[in-house]
Amino acid sequence: MNRTRIFAAALMATSMLTTPTAHATGASTTTFMCVTDSMDGGKTTAVAPEAAASLKQRTRSYEGPCAAFGPAQDLGNGNLRSYTQTNQDGTPYAVGVTFTRDALAGLPTDMNDRHHCYDVNGDGRMDQDTECVGGYEHPLALPLATGTAAPGLSSQWVLTNYNPKGHGMAGIYDVPHFDFHFYLKPKSVRDAIRTGPCGLVINCDDYATATKEIPAPYMPAGYMDHKEAAEGAMGNHLMDTDDSPEWHGQPFTHTFMYGGWDGDLLFEEPMITRAWFTGLAAGTNANGCFPVNQPAAWKNAGFYPRQYCITYEQGRDDFTVSLRDFFSAPGA
Incomplete structure (x- = not known):
C-alpha cells in the first residue's frame, strides 16, 4: 500500500473513532493531533490512542494543534x-x-x-x-x-x-x-x-x-x-x-x-x-x-x-x- 493510501485509511479510521471535540471520558482517552501527510497544513483532530500511534508511524501527523x-x-x-x-x-x-x-x-x-x-x-x-x-x-x-x-x-x-x-x-x-x-x-x-x-x-x-x-x-x-x-x-x-x-x-x-x-x-x-x-x-x-x-x-x-x-x-x-x-x- 502506498503512502497516500495509508494516510487516507488512517484518516478514515480516525474519523470513525473520534470527533474534534472529544476529550477523556472514563477509561477512554483521546489525543489531539495535527492529521497531515505534508510538512505544512493539516487538520487538528481528536483521535484515539491506537489511531494516534498509527498516524505518527505511517504519516507526517504529530501531536497537538497544527503548527x-x-x-x-x-x-x-x-x-x-x-x-x-x-x-x-x-x-x-x-x-x-x-x-x-x-x-x-x-x-x-x-x-x-x-x-x-x-x-x-x-x-x-x-x-x-x-x-x-x-x-x-x-x-x-x-x-x-x-x-x-x-x-x-x-x-x-x-x-x-x-x-x-x-x-x-x-x-x-x-x-x-x-x-x-x-x-x-x-x-x-x-x-x-x-x-x-x-x-x-x-x-x-x-x-x-x-x-x-x-x-x-x-x-x-x-x-x-x-x-x-x-x-x-x-x-x-x-x-x-x-x-x-x-x-x-x-x-x-x-x-x-x-x-x-x-x-x-x-x-x-x-x-x-x-x-x-x-x-x-x-x-x-x-x-x-x-x-x-x-x-x-x-x-x-x-x-x-x-x-x-x-x-x-x-x-x-x-x-x-x-x-x-x-x-x-x-x-x-
Missing part, C-alpha cells in the same frame, strides 16, 4: 525550522525547532564558524578554538506573523548553535552537541553583546552586565551563576548544578540552562548531544519531556514553559526540541 513553521535553513545534509503551536483558546501549546534526520550528517567539524571572535592575547590573529565562540549558529525567527502564535508567548526568537567540539565547561560540555536558545528578549539585545577579552570572549563591560546579580525571587530554583560562562554574542549561562546529572558524575546527554543579562533572565536553553539524537532515531533512547525548574516569580508577565521535550518521529523522519506545558505568569 505554523518558519522558513527552513540548511543544517548538515538537511534543514531546520522553528515552529509554534497554539491551543484553540489562544494559549501556547508548544514552541520549538524541528530538523530532519539527515541534518545529523554532513555537519561541520571545526570548532565554530568564526562569526564571533576577538584577539584576546593580542598576537594579531584569531585562534578558532580559543578566541572564537558560538559554534555554528542559526538564528530562527518565530512565525509570529501568522496569527497562530499566542499573545504573551515568552519566547521571541530562537538561536540554534551546533558545537562540533562542544564548549566549556571543560570535561562536562566539551562533546558534540546542539544548543537551542529560546530568547526572552528581542534579537537586538543579543546582537549588541560584544566580543572581548573577558569571560568566554566577551567585552569586559558587557561581561559586567551579563553577570549582574539576578534578584533571588527571579533566579530559577537550583541554578547557579558561574560567572565565567558569560559569552560574547550570547549572554551569561546559569547552570542547574543541583539536578543535572552531568554535575554529579554522569555523562552529559541533555540538560536545561537559563541565560542572564542585566539582572534579568535572557533565554531558556535545552542543550542536547548529537549522540542523544542519534540514539532517538535508532530507538536506543526514548522520546520524552523533562521538567524545567522555575523561579519563585517571573519579572515579566507572559506564558512560560514547565517542560522541554525531545522527540524523533518516524513518519516525519525528523527531530523536535520544544518548550511545552505553558502557564501564565502575572509578572512583578
Whole structure:
C-alpha cells in the first residue's frame, strides 16, 4: 500500500473513532493531533490512542494543534525550522525547532564558524578554538506573523548553535552537541553583546552586565551563576548544578540552562548531544519531556514553559526540541 493510501485509511479510521471535540471520558482517552501527510497544513483532530500511534508511524501527523513553521535553513545534509503551536483558546501549546534526520550528517567539524571572535592575547590573529565562540549558529525567527502564535508567548526568537567540539565547561560540555536558545528578549539585545577579552570572549563591560546579580525571587530554583560562562554574542549561562546529572558524575546527554543579562533572565536553553539524537532515531533512547525548574516569580508577565521535550518521529523522519506545558505568569 502506498503512502497516500495509508494516510487516507488512517484518516478514515480516525474519523470513525473520534470527533474534534472529544476529550477523556472514563477509561477512554483521546489525543489531539495535527492529521497531515505534508510538512505544512493539516487538520487538528481528536483521535484515539491506537489511531494516534498509527498516524505518527505511517504519516507526517504529530501531536497537538497544527503548527505554523518558519522558513527552513540548511543544517548538515538537511534543514531546520522553528515552529509554534497554539491551543484553540489562544494559549501556547508548544514552541520549538524541528530538523530532519539527515541534518545529523554532513555537519561541520571545526570548532565554530568564526562569526564571533576577538584577539584576546593580542598576537594579531584569531585562534578558532580559543578566541572564537558560538559554534555554528542559526538564528530562527518565530512565525509570529501568522496569527497562530499566542499573545504573551515568552519566547521571541530562537538561536540554534551546533558545537562540533562542544564548549566549556571543560570535561562536562566539551562533546558534540546542539544548543537551542529560546530568547526572552528581542534579537537586538543579543546582537549588541560584544566580543572581548573577558569571560568566554566577551567585552569586559558587557561581561559586567551579563553577570549582574539576578534578584533571588527571579533566579530559577537550583541554578547557579558561574560567572565565567558569560559569552560574547550570547549572554551569561546559569547552570542547574543541583539536578543535572552531568554535575554529579554522569555523562552529559541533555540538560536545561537559563541565560542572564542585566539582572534579568535572557533565554531558556535545552542543550542536547548529537549522540542523544542519534540514539532517538535508532530507538536506543526514548522520546520524552523533562521538567524545567522555575523561579519563585517571573519579572515579566507572559506564558512560560514547565517542560522541554525531545522527540524523533518516524513518519516525519525528523527531530523536535520544544518548550511545552505553558502557564501564565502575572509578572512583578
